[in-house]
Amino acid sequence: MGDEMKCVAYISKAPLTKSGVCLPIGLSxxxxxxxxxxxxxxxxxxxxxxxxxxQVIEGPYEVVEQLASKILVDSRHSDPCMFINRRISKRCFKxxxxxxxxxxxxxxxxxxxxxxxxxxxxSFNEQQKIGIRKFYDLKNxxxxxxxxxxxxxxxxxxxxxxxSQSQTIIDLCVKLTKIPYPFEQLxxxxxxxxxxxxxxxxxxxxxxxxxxxxxxELSQNxxxxxxxxxxxxxxxxxxxxxxxMR
Amino acid sequence: xxxxxxxxxxxxxxGKTQIVQTLSEISPFGTEVKSTIDIGKEYTTVGIDYGRITxxxxxxxxxxxxxxxxxxxxxxxxxNRSLWGLLILIKxxxxxxxxxxxxxxxxxxxxxxxxxxIVAVTHCEDGDELSIAALGQEVRAMLMHHNVVAxxxxxxxxxxxxxxxxxxxxxxxxx
Numbered sequence: 164m165g166d167e168m169k170c171v172a173y174i175s176k177a178p179l180t181k182s183g184v185c186l187p188i189g190l191s192x193x194x195x196x197x198x199x200x201x202x203x204x205x206x207x208x209x210x211x212x213x214x215x216x217x218q219v220i221e222g223p224y225e226v227v228e229q230l231a232s233k234i235l236v237d238s239r240h241s242d243p244c245m246f247i248n249r250r251i252s253k254r255c256f257k258x259x260x261x262x263x264x265x266x267x268x269x270x271x272x273x274x275x276x277x278x279x280x281x282x283x284x285x286s287f288n289e290q291q292k293i294g295i296r297k298f299y300d301l302k303n304x305x306x307x308x309x310x311x312x313x314x315x316x317x318x319x320x321x322x323x324x325x326x327s328q329s330q331t332i333i334d335l336c337v338k339l340t341k342i343p344y345p346f347e348q349l350x351x352x353x354x355x356x357x358x359x360x361x362x363x364x365x366x367x368x369x370x371x372x373x374x375x376x377x378x379x380e381l382s383q384n385x386x387x388x389x390x391x392x393x394x395x396x397x398x399x400x401x402x403x404x405x406x407x408m409r
Numbered sequence: 410x411x412x413x414x415x416x417x418x419x420x421x422x423x424g425k426t427q428i429v430q431t432l433s434e435i436s437p438f439g440t441e442v443k444s445t446i447d448i449g450k451e452y453t454t455v456g457i458d459y460g461r462i463t464x465x466x467x468x469x470x471x472x473x474x475x476x477x478x479x480x481x482x483x484x485x486x487x488x489n490r491s492l493w494g495l496l497i498l499i500k501x502x503x504x505x506x507x508x509x510x511x512x513x514x515x516x517x518x519x520x521x522x523x524x525x526x527i528v529a530v531t532h533c534e535d536g537d538e539l540s541i542a543a544l545g546q547e548v549r550a551m552l553m554h555h556n557v558v559a560x561x562x563x564x565x566x567x568x569x570x571x572x573x574x575x576x577x578x579x580x581x582x583x584x
Contacts, residue, residue, distance in 0.1 A: 191544035401464035
Protein backbone atom coordinates (compact mmCIF):
# COMPACT_ATOMS: atom_id res chain seq x y z
CA MET A 164 0.00 0.00 0.00
CA GLY A 165 3.01 2.25 0.71
CA ASP A 166 3.27 4.18 -2.57
CA GLU A 167 -0.36 3.88 -3.56
CA MET A 168 -2.19 7.04 -4.38
CA LYS A 169 -5.82 7.97 -4.44
CA CYS A 170 -8.02 10.73 -5.84
CA VAL A 171 -11.38 11.83 -4.47
CA ALA A 172 -13.51 14.48 -6.16
CA TYR A 173 -16.95 15.65 -5.16
CA ILE A 174 -19.47 18.44 -5.45
CA SER A 175 -21.42 19.56 -2.40
CA LYS A 176 -23.76 22.31 -1.31
CA ALA A 177 -22.69 25.29 0.73
CA PRO A 178 -24.79 25.75 3.88
CA LEU A 179 -27.88 27.93 4.10
CA THR A 180 -28.11 30.61 6.74
CA LYS A 181 -31.25 30.67 8.92
CA SER A 182 -32.65 33.31 6.61
CA GLY A 183 -32.10 31.07 3.62
CA VAL A 184 -29.02 32.68 2.09
CA CYS A 185 -26.65 30.20 0.51
CA LEU A 186 -23.13 31.20 1.52
CA PRO A 187 -19.71 29.59 1.61
CA ILE A 188 -19.71 30.03 5.40
CA GLY A 189 -16.58 28.65 6.93
CA LEU A 190 -14.62 28.69 3.67
CA SER A 191 -11.83 30.61 5.35
CA UNK A 192 -11.78 28.01 8.13
CA UNK A 193 -11.62 25.21 5.58
CA UNK A 194 -8.70 26.91 3.87
CA UNK A 195 -6.94 27.39 7.18
CA UNK A 196 -7.39 23.68 7.95
CA UNK A 197 -6.29 22.71 4.46
CA UNK A 198 -3.04 24.56 4.95
CA UNK A 199 -2.23 21.93 7.56
CA UNK A 200 -2.45 19.36 4.78
CA UNK A 201 0.75 20.68 3.30
CA UNK A 202 2.71 18.25 5.42
CA UNK A 203 0.47 15.30 4.62
CA UNK A 204 1.21 15.44 0.89
CA UNK A 205 -2.32 16.33 -0.11
CA UNK A 206 -2.74 18.21 -3.37
CA UNK A 207 -5.82 19.36 -5.22
CA UNK A 208 -8.20 22.28 -5.19
CA UNK A 209 -11.35 23.66 -3.71
CA UNK A 210 -13.67 25.81 -5.77
CA UNK A 211 -16.84 27.68 -4.78
CA UNK A 212 -19.49 28.91 -7.16
CA UNK A 213 -23.08 29.99 -6.59
CA UNK A 214 -23.78 27.81 -3.60
CA UNK A 215 -21.69 24.80 -4.58
CA UNK A 216 -18.27 23.48 -3.72
CA UNK A 217 -16.15 21.43 -6.05
CA GLN A 218 -13.23 19.73 -4.37
CA VAL A 219 -10.49 17.44 -5.62
CA ILE A 220 -8.02 15.86 -3.23
CA GLU A 221 -5.24 13.50 -4.12
CA GLY A 222 -2.33 12.02 -2.27
CA PRO A 223 -1.21 8.88 -0.41
CA TYR A 224 -4.07 6.33 -0.34
CA GLU A 225 -4.57 6.10 3.42
CA VAL A 226 -4.25 9.85 3.97
CA VAL A 227 -6.86 10.63 1.30
CA GLU A 228 -9.18 7.93 2.68
CA GLN A 229 -9.05 9.41 6.17
CA LEU A 230 -9.36 12.99 4.99
CA ALA A 231 -12.28 12.22 2.68
CA SER A 232 -14.21 10.43 5.41
CA LYS A 233 -13.74 13.47 7.67
CA ILE A 234 -14.69 15.97 4.95
CA LEU A 235 -17.82 14.10 3.94
CA VAL A 236 -19.34 14.50 7.40
CA ASP A 237 -18.20 18.09 7.85
CA SER A 238 -21.18 20.31 8.70
CA ARG A 239 -19.80 23.20 6.65
CA HIS A 240 -21.31 21.62 3.55
CA SER A 241 -24.08 19.17 2.67
CA ASP A 242 -25.23 16.64 0.07
CA PRO A 243 -21.77 15.63 -1.11
CA CYS A 244 -21.91 13.89 -4.47
CA MET A 245 -18.67 12.00 -5.04
CA PHE A 246 -17.81 11.41 -8.68
CA ILE A 247 -14.22 10.27 -8.51
CA ASN A 248 -13.08 7.87 -5.83
CA ARG A 249 -10.29 5.66 -7.09
CA ARG A 250 -6.65 4.72 -7.04
CA ILE A 251 -4.37 6.76 -9.25
CA SER A 252 -0.85 6.11 -10.46
CA LYS A 253 0.25 9.72 -10.47
CA ARG A 254 -0.95 13.08 -9.30
CA CYS A 255 -2.70 15.57 -11.51
CA PHE A 256 -1.48 18.51 -9.43
CA LYS A 257 2.03 19.32 -8.37
CA UNK A 258 1.13 21.90 -5.78
CA UNK A 259 1.34 20.84 -2.17
CA UNK A 260 -1.60 22.83 -1.09
CA UNK A 261 -5.30 23.17 -1.67
CA UNK A 262 -6.24 26.24 -3.63
CA UNK A 263 -9.41 28.22 -3.47
CA UNK A 264 -10.48 29.72 -6.72
CA UNK A 265 -12.36 32.85 -7.40
CA UNK A 266 -16.10 33.11 -7.90
CA UNK A 267 -15.87 31.36 -11.23
CA UNK A 268 -13.13 28.93 -11.92
CA UNK A 269 -11.62 28.78 -15.31
CA UNK A 270 -8.10 28.46 -14.14
CA UNK A 271 -5.42 26.28 -15.61
CA UNK A 272 -5.65 23.90 -12.66
CA UNK A 273 -9.29 23.22 -13.43
CA UNK A 274 -8.55 22.54 -17.10
CA UNK A 275 -5.71 20.28 -16.02
CA UNK A 276 -8.15 18.28 -13.91
CA UNK A 277 -10.70 18.00 -16.72
CA UNK A 278 -7.99 16.80 -19.11
CA UNK A 279 -6.52 14.21 -16.72
CA UNK A 280 -9.86 12.74 -15.70
CA UNK A 281 -11.49 12.95 -19.12
CA UNK A 282 -12.33 9.23 -19.14
CA UNK A 283 -13.97 9.41 -15.71
CA UNK A 284 -15.93 12.47 -16.73
CA UNK A 285 -17.17 10.91 -19.97
CA SER A 286 -18.72 8.01 -18.07
CA PHE A 287 -20.75 10.22 -15.75
CA ASN A 288 -24.42 9.59 -15.17
CA GLU A 289 -26.89 12.41 -15.77
CA GLN A 290 -26.96 13.56 -12.13
CA GLN A 291 -23.19 13.80 -12.01
CA LYS A 292 -23.13 15.67 -15.32
CA ILE A 293 -25.64 18.22 -14.03
CA GLY A 294 -23.47 18.71 -10.95
CA ILE A 295 -20.24 19.30 -12.76
CA ARG A 296 -21.84 21.55 -15.38
CA LYS A 297 -22.33 24.12 -12.65
CA PHE A 298 -18.61 24.59 -13.01
CA TYR A 299 -17.44 23.01 -16.23
CA ASP A 300 -19.87 24.47 -18.78
CA LEU A 301 -18.72 27.91 -17.80
CA LYS A 302 -15.63 27.19 -19.79
CA ASN A 303 -17.72 27.48 -22.93
CA UNK A 304 -19.40 30.75 -22.02
CA UNK A 305 -18.66 32.96 -25.00
CA UNK A 306 -16.98 36.22 -24.23
CA UNK A 307 -18.16 39.03 -26.42
CA UNK A 308 -15.54 39.83 -29.02
CA UNK A 309 -16.15 43.46 -28.41
CA UNK A 310 -18.25 45.52 -26.07
CA UNK A 311 -19.28 48.17 -28.58
CA UNK A 312 -22.78 49.46 -28.01
CA UNK A 313 -22.89 47.76 -24.61
CA UNK A 314 -23.37 49.09 -21.11
CA UNK A 315 -21.23 47.59 -18.40
CA UNK A 316 -21.57 47.29 -14.66
CA UNK A 317 -19.93 45.22 -11.96
CA UNK A 318 -21.98 42.65 -10.03
CA UNK A 319 -19.25 42.51 -7.43
CA UNK A 320 -15.79 43.89 -6.99
CA UNK A 321 -12.99 41.51 -7.87
CA UNK A 322 -10.89 39.96 -5.13
CA UNK A 323 -8.24 42.62 -4.70
CA UNK A 324 -5.95 39.99 -3.18
CA UNK A 325 -5.72 38.13 -6.44
CA UNK A 326 -6.27 40.73 -9.15
CA SER A 327 -3.91 43.53 -10.13
CA GLN A 328 -4.36 46.40 -7.69
CA SER A 329 -3.17 48.95 -10.22
CA GLN A 330 -4.78 52.36 -9.98
CA THR A 331 -6.25 51.81 -13.46
CA ILE A 332 -8.10 48.65 -12.39
CA ILE A 333 -9.35 50.31 -9.21
CA ASP A 334 -10.49 53.40 -11.16
CA LEU A 335 -12.29 51.14 -13.61
CA CYS A 336 -14.03 49.27 -10.78
CA VAL A 337 -15.05 52.57 -9.21
CA LYS A 338 -16.55 53.69 -12.53
CA LEU A 339 -18.52 50.46 -12.96
CA THR A 340 -19.83 50.28 -9.38
CA LYS A 341 -22.96 52.40 -9.32
CA ILE A 342 -24.53 52.59 -12.77
CA PRO A 343 -24.22 50.81 -16.11
CA TYR A 344 -21.58 52.61 -18.11
CA PRO A 345 -21.19 52.68 -21.91
CA PHE A 346 -18.10 50.96 -23.26
CA GLU A 347 -17.39 53.81 -25.66
CA GLN A 348 -17.16 56.28 -22.80
CA LEU A 349 -14.74 54.05 -20.93
CA UNK A 350 -12.49 53.97 -23.97
CA UNK A 351 -12.78 57.71 -24.48
CA UNK A 352 -11.70 58.28 -20.86
CA UNK A 353 -7.97 57.80 -21.16
CA UNK A 354 -7.58 57.01 -17.45
CA UNK A 355 -8.41 53.38 -18.19
CA UNK A 356 -5.66 52.88 -20.76
CA UNK A 357 -5.91 51.97 -24.41
CA UNK A 358 -8.95 50.30 -25.95
CA UNK A 359 -7.14 46.93 -25.80
CA UNK A 360 -6.31 47.41 -22.13
CA UNK A 361 -9.93 48.26 -21.32
CA UNK A 362 -11.13 45.16 -23.22
CA UNK A 363 -8.55 43.01 -21.46
CA UNK A 364 -9.68 44.23 -18.03
CA UNK A 365 -13.36 43.74 -18.94
CA UNK A 366 -12.63 40.22 -20.19
CA UNK A 367 -10.94 39.49 -16.89
CA UNK A 368 -14.00 40.71 -14.96
CA UNK A 369 -16.21 38.62 -17.18
CA UNK A 370 -14.11 35.53 -16.61
CA UNK A 371 -14.57 36.10 -12.89
CA UNK A 372 -18.34 36.25 -13.41
CA UNK A 373 -18.62 39.76 -11.99
CA UNK A 374 -19.52 41.83 -15.06
CA UNK A 375 -23.02 42.59 -16.32
CA UNK A 376 -23.14 43.41 -20.02
CA UNK A 377 -26.36 44.95 -21.36
CA UNK A 378 -27.33 46.51 -24.65
CA UNK A 379 -27.18 50.29 -24.78
CA GLU A 380 -30.43 51.96 -25.67
CA LEU A 381 -29.87 53.94 -28.83
CA SER A 382 -31.25 57.42 -29.17
CA GLN A 383 -33.14 58.50 -32.24
CA ASN A 384 -30.05 59.57 -34.10
CA UNK A 385 -28.54 56.17 -33.32
CA UNK A 386 -25.76 57.58 -31.23
CA UNK A 387 -24.81 55.54 -28.23
CA UNK A 388 -26.31 57.08 -25.10
CA UNK A 389 -23.96 59.03 -22.96
CA UNK A 390 -23.75 59.00 -19.20
CA UNK A 391 -23.34 62.65 -18.31
CA UNK A 392 -20.57 63.03 -15.81
CA UNK A 393 -21.80 65.06 -12.87
CA UNK A 394 -19.74 67.96 -11.69
CA UNK A 395 -17.59 66.98 -8.71
CA UNK A 396 -19.24 68.25 -5.53
CA UNK A 397 -17.48 70.77 -3.33
CA UNK A 398 -17.40 68.06 -0.64
CA UNK A 399 -15.45 65.81 -3.01
CA UNK A 400 -12.94 68.62 -3.55
CA UNK A 401 -12.73 69.32 0.17
CA UNK A 402 -11.95 65.68 1.00
CA UNK A 403 -9.27 65.63 -1.70
CA UNK A 404 -7.77 68.77 -0.26
CA UNK A 405 -7.90 67.29 3.24
CA UNK A 406 -6.05 64.21 1.99
CA UNK A 407 -3.43 66.40 0.33
CA MET A 408 -4.41 65.17 -3.12
CA ARG A 409 -4.51 68.60 -4.68
CA UNK B 410 -23.01 73.86 6.90
CA UNK B 411 -22.29 70.90 4.61
CA UNK B 412 -22.17 68.04 7.09
CA UNK B 413 -21.93 64.46 5.83
CA UNK B 414 -21.93 61.22 7.75
CA UNK B 415 -19.78 58.12 7.54
CA UNK B 416 -21.17 55.15 9.48
CA UNK B 417 -18.75 52.50 10.67
CA UNK B 418 -20.43 49.29 11.70
CA UNK B 419 -19.03 45.96 12.73
CA UNK B 420 -19.01 43.17 15.26
CA UNK B 421 -17.31 43.24 18.64
CA UNK B 422 -13.57 43.55 18.27
CA UNK B 423 -13.63 44.41 14.59
CA GLY B 424 -11.85 47.71 15.16
CA LYS B 425 -14.63 50.33 15.02
CA THR B 426 -13.34 52.44 17.86
CA GLN B 427 -9.83 52.33 16.47
CA ILE B 428 -10.75 53.30 12.92
CA VAL B 429 -12.96 56.15 14.14
CA GLN B 430 -10.05 57.31 16.24
CA THR B 431 -7.59 57.00 13.39
CA LEU B 432 -9.89 58.73 10.92
CA SER B 433 -10.81 61.52 13.20
CA GLU B 434 -8.94 64.60 14.14
CA ILE B 435 -10.60 64.57 17.55
CA SER B 436 -10.65 61.72 20.08
CA PRO B 437 -13.87 59.78 20.27
CA PHE B 438 -15.85 60.26 23.43
CA GLY B 439 -15.27 57.51 25.94
CA THR B 440 -18.09 55.12 25.17
CA GLU B 441 -16.27 51.92 26.03
CA VAL B 442 -17.40 50.07 29.16
CA LYS B 443 -16.25 46.87 30.74
CA SER B 444 -17.89 43.95 28.98
CA THR B 445 -19.99 41.66 31.15
CA ILE B 446 -19.53 38.66 28.88
CA ASP B 447 -16.32 37.13 27.68
CA ILE B 448 -15.85 38.65 24.25
CA GLY B 449 -12.11 38.29 24.17
CA LYS B 450 -11.44 41.83 25.28
CA GLU B 451 -12.10 43.81 28.39
CA TYR B 452 -13.90 46.82 26.94
CA THR B 453 -16.51 47.09 24.26
CA THR B 454 -18.40 49.97 22.70
CA VAL B 455 -21.95 50.28 24.00
CA GLY B 456 -22.83 53.54 22.35
CA ILE B 457 -21.59 55.46 19.39
CA ASP B 458 -17.97 56.26 18.76
CA TYR B 459 -17.93 59.72 17.31
CA GLY B 460 -15.23 61.41 15.35
CA ARG B 461 -15.12 64.36 13.03
CA ILE B 462 -13.01 65.62 10.20
CA THR B 463 -13.31 69.36 9.75
CA UNK B 464 -12.82 70.11 6.09
CA UNK B 465 -13.42 73.85 6.16
CA UNK B 466 -15.33 76.43 8.18
CA UNK B 467 -18.61 75.14 6.81
CA UNK B 468 -17.81 71.59 5.82
CA UNK B 469 -17.25 68.49 7.95
CA UNK B 470 -17.44 64.73 7.88
CA UNK B 471 -18.90 63.12 10.99
CA UNK B 472 -17.75 59.57 11.68
CA UNK B 473 -20.09 57.34 13.66
CA UNK B 474 -18.98 53.94 14.89
CA UNK B 475 -21.99 51.83 15.83
CA UNK B 476 -22.18 48.28 17.18
CA UNK B 477 -23.00 45.62 14.64
CA UNK B 478 -25.19 43.48 16.90
CA UNK B 479 -28.87 43.59 16.02
CA UNK B 480 -29.87 44.48 19.59
CA UNK B 481 -28.27 47.87 18.93
CA UNK B 482 -30.25 48.43 15.75
CA UNK B 483 -31.87 51.53 17.34
CA UNK B 484 -28.42 53.07 16.87
CA UNK B 485 -28.39 51.96 13.23
CA UNK B 486 -31.59 53.97 12.86
CA UNK B 487 -29.85 56.98 14.34
CA UNK B 488 -27.05 57.04 11.77
CA ASN B 489 -28.90 55.73 8.73
CA ARG B 490 -29.91 59.08 7.27
CA SER B 491 -28.26 60.66 4.24
CA LEU B 492 -25.06 58.75 4.66
CA TRP B 493 -21.95 59.74 2.73
CA GLY B 494 -20.68 56.24 3.25
CA LEU B 495 -21.19 52.95 5.06
CA LEU B 496 -18.10 51.13 6.22
CA ILE B 497 -18.66 47.55 7.36
CA LEU B 498 -15.82 46.05 9.37
CA ILE B 499 -15.23 42.30 9.41
CA LYS B 500 -12.75 40.75 11.77
CA UNK B 501 -10.48 38.12 10.27
CA UNK B 502 -9.98 35.05 12.43
CA UNK B 503 -13.59 34.37 13.36
CA UNK B 504 -16.38 33.26 11.07
CA UNK B 505 -18.48 36.41 10.82
CA UNK B 506 -22.04 36.33 12.10
CA UNK B 507 -23.62 36.17 8.66
CA UNK B 508 -27.17 36.19 10.02
CA UNK B 509 -26.36 39.53 11.54
CA UNK B 510 -24.59 40.82 8.42
CA UNK B 511 -27.65 39.78 6.44
CA UNK B 512 -29.87 41.85 8.78
CA UNK B 513 -27.47 44.76 8.65
CA UNK B 514 -27.45 44.81 4.84
CA UNK B 515 -31.24 44.48 4.78
CA UNK B 516 -31.55 47.40 7.19
CA UNK B 517 -29.10 49.77 5.49
CA UNK B 518 -29.99 48.57 1.95
CA UNK B 519 -27.04 50.37 0.35
CA UNK B 520 -28.16 49.36 -3.15
CA UNK B 521 -31.65 50.82 -2.72
CA UNK B 522 -30.51 54.00 -1.04
CA UNK B 523 -27.50 54.35 -3.37
CA UNK B 524 -25.27 54.59 -0.31
CA UNK B 525 -21.61 54.03 -1.00
CA UNK B 526 -20.50 50.95 0.86
CA ILE B 527 -17.08 49.47 1.55
CA VAL B 528 -16.32 46.30 3.48
CA ALA B 529 -13.00 46.32 5.30
CA VAL B 530 -11.41 43.19 6.74
CA THR B 531 -9.36 43.84 9.87
CA HIS B 532 -6.80 41.77 11.82
CA CYS B 533 -5.42 40.50 8.50
CA GLU B 534 -1.94 40.45 9.96
CA ASP B 535 -3.00 37.21 11.71
CA GLY B 536 -3.89 35.44 8.47
CA ASP B 537 -2.34 33.95 5.40
CA GLU B 538 -3.20 35.24 1.95
CA LEU B 539 -5.40 32.30 0.98
CA SER B 540 -7.54 32.32 4.13
CA ILE B 541 -8.04 36.08 3.83
CA ALA B 542 -9.06 35.63 0.18
CA ALA B 543 -11.52 32.90 1.24
CA LEU B 544 -13.06 35.19 3.86
CA GLY B 545 -13.37 37.91 1.21
CA GLN B 546 -15.16 35.42 -1.00
CA GLU B 547 -17.65 34.57 1.77
CA VAL B 548 -18.36 38.26 2.26
CA ARG B 549 -18.67 38.95 -1.47
CA ALA B 550 -21.21 36.14 -1.79
CA MET B 551 -23.31 37.86 0.88
CA LEU B 552 -22.95 41.25 -0.81
CA MET B 553 -24.00 39.75 -4.14
CA HIS B 554 -27.06 38.25 -2.45
CA HIS B 555 -28.04 41.80 -1.50
CA ASN B 556 -27.02 43.22 -4.91
CA VAL B 557 -24.48 45.40 -3.18
CA VAL B 558 -21.49 46.22 -5.36
CA ALA B 559 -18.79 47.12 -2.89
CA UNK B 560 -15.05 46.66 -2.63
CA UNK B 561 -13.77 44.29 0.04
CA UNK B 562 -10.43 45.60 1.25
CA UNK B 563 -7.96 44.65 3.94
CA UNK B 564 -7.14 47.38 6.42
CA UNK B 565 -5.26 48.03 9.60
CA UNK B 566 -7.50 50.35 11.66
CA UNK B 567 -4.44 51.66 13.50
CA UNK B 568 -2.81 52.84 10.32
CA UNK B 569 -3.27 56.38 9.04
CA UNK B 570 -2.47 55.11 5.55
CA UNK B 571 -5.28 52.52 5.71
CA UNK B 572 -7.69 55.15 6.99
CA UNK B 573 -6.71 57.61 4.27
CA UNK B 574 -7.01 55.00 1.52
CA UNK B 575 -10.56 54.29 2.73
CA UNK B 576 -11.42 57.98 2.46
CA UNK B 577 -9.90 58.12 -1.03
CA UNK B 578 -12.00 55.15 -2.11
CA UNK B 579 -15.23 56.50 -0.56
CA UNK B 580 -14.63 59.86 -2.19
CA UNK B 581 -13.99 58.30 -5.61
CA UNK B 582 -17.09 56.10 -5.35
CA UNK B 583 -19.20 59.09 -4.32
CA UNK B 584 -18.09 61.28 -7.19
